[in-house]
Amino acid sequence: MADLTRNNLFKPNLSKTESRAEAVSRTAMGMIQQEATKRDAKLMRLREARLAREAVDAPDAAASKAGAASSRRR
Numbered sequence: 830m831a832d833l834t835r836n837n838l839f840k841p842n843l844s845k846t847e848s849r850a851e852a853v854s855r856t857a858m859g860m861i862q863q864e865a866t867k868r869d870a871k872l873m874r875l876r877e878a879r880l881a882r883e884a885v886d887a888p889d890a891a892a893s894k895a896g897a898a899s900s901r902r903r
Contacts, residue, residue, distance in 0.1 A: 843851060
């Protein structure tokens with residue numbers, strides 16, 4: 830078992846300023862994490878929509894490019 834000392838056995842008491850700063854920090858980190866989660870969800874939704882749109886548009890774009898290339902050669 831680890832050595833038990835006063836420094837690792839008891840939780841240190843924070844001063845009023847430190848505890849308030851800890852609460853603000855915890856709240857801010859929670860807000861940042863929540864925004865990051867929303868941003869990632871939006872990114873995935875937009876990526877899926879873009880890929881779906883590209884899958885529909887890809888055959889049309891390939892056909893128009895082939896037609897344009899053949900008309901230039903004439």
